[in-house]
Amino acid sequence: xxxxxxxxxxTTKLLHIIIALGMISLLAVxxxxxxxxxxxxxxxxxxxxAIIFVLALxxxxxxxxxxxxxxxxxxxxxxxxxxxxxxxxxxxxxxxYPLSGLMMSIGGGHGLSLFGLELITETLDAAxxxxxxxxxxxxxxxxxxxxxxxxxxxxxxxxxxxxxxxHLIDKDETITRMFSLK
Ligand code: HEM
Ligand code: HEM
Numbered sequence: 001x002x003x004x005x006x007x008x009x010x011t012t013k014l015l016h017i018i019i020a021l022g023m024i025s026l027l028a029v030x031x032x033x034x035x036x037x038x039x040x041x042x043x044x045x046x047x048x049x050a051i052i053f054v055l056a057l058x059x060x061x062x063x064x065x066x067x068x069x070x071x072x073x074x075x076x077x078x079x080x081x082x083x084x085x086x087x088x089x090x091x092x093x094x095x096x097y098p099l100s101g102l103m104m105s106i107g108g109g110h111g112l113s114l115f116g117l118e119l120i121t122e123t124l125d126a127a128x129x130x131x132x133x134x135x136x137x138x139x140x141x142x143x144x145x146x147x148x149x150x151x152x153x154x155x156x157x158x159x160x161x162x163x164x165x166x167h168l169i170d171k172d173e174t175i176t177r178m179f180s181l182k
Contacts, residue, residue, distance in 0.1 A: 003069040008177055012069065015059040016178060019094055022052040026097070027153060030145075046105060047115045053098035060095060073172035086159050093152045096144065103141025107134045 001009040026049055033041040068087065071080060106112055109132045111122040125131045132138050166174035 003066055005070050005072065006177070007180070007182070008069055009066075011062055012066075013178060013180075015055060015062065019052060019055055019059060022048060022055070023094060023097070024156070026052065027149070027156075031149070043113060043116070046101065046112065049098045049101050050112065050114060052094065053102065056091075056094035056098065060091065063091065069177075071174075072177055073166045073170050073174050082158075083162055086155050086162070089152070089155045090159060093148065093155070096148065097152070100141040100144035100148075103137050104145055105138075105141075107132065107136070107138030107141055109133045109138070 001011070003009050003012050026045060029041055029045050032038065033045060068084070071083070075083065102112065106120055109123040109130045111118065112120040123131050123133050163175050163178075166172050167176075
């Protein structure tokens with residue numbers, strides 16, 4: 001099914017809700033686990049993050065194939081530009097976050113496991129210590145993963161405030177079109 005002015009396809013709605021909930025949860029878990037050094041959460045964070053990466057790539061392909069949904073509510077040019085810019089920032093962040101996480105983990109020599117199933121082995125030296133596979137890639141991933149956090153949180157907050165404004169003040173179909181079960 002295609003996205004139309006009146007309804008959005010099941011693919012658009014399903015990918016939006018799964019990725020949105022995944023991103024919000026991973027942001028919270030990421031901040032908490034690194035702030036309080038809860039290492040037991042790292043594998044879960046990485047595993048769910050890797051799944052979000054695959055879903056985010058599917059969504060990018062979906063958008064490339066179908067384009068963006070047309071705006072349903074009445075917006076002036078500035079509001080339209082801001083909403084569009086935030087959609088771009090958000091969709092890029094859904095790829096950049098997990099990509100930088102994978103760069104940090106794999107480049108740093110920590111490998112990658114999916115819920116305990118080892119997909120890429122950790123690189124260890126003779127003494128059994130982790131050694132970087134590619135320190136530059138690992139370091140860049142770490143920088144990106146940490147630096148974009150509050151920028152992305154701000155974009156998500158603006159996005160949600162904008163959606164609520166459509167619903168509560170403009171009283172248009174923007175939210176119901178995205179979240180309807182039909
Ligand atoms: C849970 C709170 C959220 C609400 C209430 C919400 C609401 C909406 C609504 C109503 C639309 C449709 C806008 C339109 O018709 O032009 C939309 C689109 C979009 N949202 Fe969200 N959103 C939420 C969270 C997120 C999060 C966390 C992300 C990504 C990090 C995200 C990314 C997007 C993107 C990229 C679009 C453009 C359409 C698409 O590609 O699916 N949203 N959102
Ligand atoms: C998919 C979306 C993801 C989001 C939204 C996310 C978000 C976050 C956030 C907010 C932090 C805390 C950053 C800080 O305070 O410095 C964090 C830490 C971390 N993330 Fe992610 N992450 C995602 C995916 C991944 C993936 C796929 C991996 C690896 C495979 C990963 C590995 C890590 C690691 C190792 C840390 C701890 C870094 C440290 O202790 O300095 N993340 N993540």
